[in-house]
Amino acid sequence: MITLKLNEFRLERYFAQYEFSARYLLCCSDCESFSIQEILDLDPDNERAFKESWLGYTESKGSLELRNQIAGLYAMCSAQEILVHSGAEEAIFNFMNVALEPGDHVIVQAPCYQSLQELPEAIGCEVSLWKLRSEADGWELDMDFLSGAIKKNTRAIIINSPHNPTGHLLSHQEQNKIIEICRANKILLFADEVYRYLEYREEDRLPWACDLYEDAVSLGVMSKSFGLPGLRIGWIATRNRSIMNKMAAFKDYTSICNSAPSEFLATIALRHYQQIAERNLQIISENLDYIKPFLNEHRELLTWIPPQAGPIAFPRLNTDVAMEEIARSLIAERGVLILPGICYGMDKSYFRLGFGRRNFKSGWDEFQKYIVDGQI
Ligand SMILES: Cc1ncc(COP(=O)(O)O)c(C=O)c1O
Structure with a gap:
């Protein structure tokens, strides 16, 4: 029998450490979720059928x-x-x-x-x-x-x-x-x-x-x-x-x-599915509009490489400090989780930003204060 020798899944191990304790998740790749009730409410009569399902x-x-x-x-x-x-x-x-x-x-x-x-x-x-x-x-x-x-x-x-x-x-x-x-x-x-x-x-x-x-x-x-x-x-x-x-x-x-x-x-x-995807695109679009002024004003600090689709982007922060270190202090001091590019085997200045969640703006405010206050 051949046993697969898999290296640690860097991104998943990183999330396992912080995902359920961080106050602001600023790097999620999924969009805002729903409760079971909200899904059942999409069609009348679902609730009963759901409870009766085998x-x-x-x-x-x-x-x-x-x-x-x-x-x-x-x-x-x-x-x-x-x-x-x-x-x-x-x-x-x-x-x-x-x-x-x-x-x-x-x-x-x-x-x-x-x-x-x-x-x-x-x-x-x-x-x-x-x-x-x-x-x-x-x-x-x-x-x-x-x-x-x-x-x-x-x-x-x-x-x-x-x-x-x-x-x-x-x-x-x-x-x-x-x-x-x-x-x-x-x-x-x-x-x-x-x-x-x-x-x-x-x-x-x-x-x-x-x-x-x-x-x-x-x-x-x-x-x-x-x-x-x-x-x-x-x-x-x-x-x-x-x-x-x-x-x-x-x-x-x-x-x-x-x-x-x-x-x-x-x-x-x-x-x-169309209604759900449209709702999620709306959240993404509002969050991207929210950060636009900051991105325009701080081009020398943050290199934004525009995404064309989805709830994530992979910008770089122009500093000598490694993103891993910045990520550690962001979580410790502000409760903000970002994902260092090293989880993708990439250069130390890249990080993943996720903007598909409704509370993105509060997390972004904390992140932005942290980087412009000159803490890096
Ligand atoms: C590109 C890509 N493929 C597959 C997956 C795995 O998805 P799931 O969590 O639904 O198994 C992910 C999750 O982040 C992903 O980003």
Whole structure:
């Protein structure tokens, strides 16, 4: 038996330390959540049905009702092409395990949510990082790098758009180019699309990768754009039968099936997904407007690299003090949690800012006072 040797998940260990004690969470990647009651209130008669729902094992693939609801988000996938998981994280773990072999070459967009890189490495793949570059007007990916990086043994390309932690969004042209490269070289495309629906300009929203490409696996989840991480409901959508069947069988060794109450609530929430995403985009937009004057006034102190989508950005603070140290004293002195870029293996001046929560402004006021008071 092969045991996967996984390095510590830096970001998750960091959150484990502070998430439930910090007063202001200024770096969350999810949007403002809801109570169970608020979700039930979205449709009349739900409350009774929820209380009467059965707590037996659920269908391993996810209930048909939920998969139908999820399939409604896609142009080319039916319920047969959806597999529900415990959050996006289980789906990432299972995909990497069934799709990759030691010695495969994998290209991963970087920086990234650590499991997207860590798992291929732990499996023994040769990993090439496709690095985002920060330019004056935003983050950029070098498309020529991708064409040049393809090898005979390239098995998969792993992308994440809208992106954690930068808020970068591929253009339609770039998405088409990636798919063209994958198709020409028979490469799987794993597209982490968990922040979809949070594009600041609707025309920038990309089609789901699995709608455009038959060997793409699209990753979706209730946690981010819909603000419901406590449900632990994620999914993959793919038209690749072989990957679908292998992932379904692998799930018997991870969660077997999903939580019945979570499936019920996710089904309701997805019936109203546009309304929920619009509410979350509104919160994001108000919070970004709130910090704009500060960003304009303090360009020399804080380099803002504009995000195009999602509730997070990855700016840098221009000081010699490492962000880890600043983060430690911010939490100790002001109760404000920011995420140092080192959690993504990045330079010490980067940090992740999260603005999808309603109490963002109070946390930002504390943060802003701290940095302009010259405490750094
Ligand atoms: C890009 C990305 N993918 C996957 C995940 C995992 O999501 P979940 O918590 O729903 O498992 C996250 C969580 O932060 C993420 O940012």
